[in-house]
Amino acid sequence: MSWVLHFLGTGAAHAVELGSSSAVLERDGRPILLIDCGPDTLDRYEAAYGEPPCALYVTHTHMDHVAGMERLFFRLWFDSERRGRTRVFLHADLLPWLQMRVADYPGALAEGGANYWEAFHLVPCTRGFWLDGLWFDVFATRHHRPGTSFGVALRGSFVYTGDTRPIPEMLAVHGSGTGCIAHDCGMVGNPSHTGVDDIEREYDAALRARLCLYHYGSAADGEALAARGYRIARPGGRIALDPPPAPRADAG
Template sequence: MSWDLRFLGTGAAHAVALGSSAVVLERDGRPLLLVDCGPDTLDRFTDTYGAPPSALYITHTHMDHVAGMERLFFRLWFDDALRGRTKVFLHAGLLPWLQGRVADYPGALAEGGVNYWEAFRLVPCTRGFWHEDLWFDVFPTRHHVQGTSYGLALRGSFVFTGDTRPVPEALALHAVNGEQIAHDCGLVGNPSHTGVDDLEREYPAGLRERMTLYHYGSAEDGEALVARGYRIARPGDRVALPEPQPPRPTAG
């Protein structure tokens, strides 16, 4: 069995040519879980896999990570075979924010009679969630206001930070079994995002060697990160992952 993390887009919010940052966990080439759904993510997903996602995890509710959910709603609602089947996993604390961003506009359809979430299968969580017989850990990250962004980890396989400042306390818990790490990183950091100098200050070399960097500001910035010895993700890239390990005994 093969496991991969495919990067549909890798850019910061303003780096539209690189696509909105989003990844797909693949098992034997089949999409298992989409992480985030920005303005162009649905097109990139369907171009790659031929159908909309069956499961989606949301890290946080900035529009470059959730704006595609309106189009996904229409795609699902008007297909009887898909309506109500796509799971949407997110930390329970994000639900009010996501509701306000994508679901609160008066009338999901002009004709009325439709509640936005009826098109989906909403699954709020706190510590994590089960999907396809796998336990995914959810952990808080450092992006804008505390409690508004959460990363994702599959024990023994990968950690996806989402948008964040460095989170050594999270990686000390979730990246101790050889996981591949997809980490937010631009050439220069700011109060809400990691810069390359932050990586070098906060993480040991052994951890940085397992990182693939994304959410950078331009193709040129990406190549500058490569020149500094880092591996970056480019749109469409796949990173081979280790086989997931059983969840910790406390999970579930």
């Protein structure tokens, strides 16, 4: 059985040529979970898989990570076989923000008669969630206001940080072992994002060797990170993952 993390886009919000940062967990070539849905994500997803996602995890509600949910609503609402079936997982603290961002506009349809969330199967969570017999851990990250951004991890296989400053204390818990760590990183950090100098200050060599950097500011920045010896995610690229062990007895 093969496990892969497929990066649909890898760019920071302004790096439109790299695509909105998002990734898909694949098992034996089949998509299991889409992580984030920016403005161009649905097009990239459907080009790769020929259908809309069956499950989506939202790391935070900045528009370069959720703006594609309006189009996804229309895609699902007008397909009677898919309406109400795509699961949307998110930390419960994000629900008010996501409601304001994508679901509160008066009249989801011009014709009326449609409640936004009826197109989806909404699954708020706190510690994590079950999907396809797998337990995914959810953990807080450091991006703007506390309690507004959350990463996701499949223990022993991968960690996806979402937008964040360095989080060594979280990776000590959720990134232990040998799995891939997909981490926000640009050439220069700021109060909301990690820079390569932060990576080299906050993480030891063993952890840095497991990083796959994304959310960089340009193709040139990505190549500069690669020239410093880091593995970078590239738009459309796939990273092989270790298979996850059986879920822990205390999961859920």
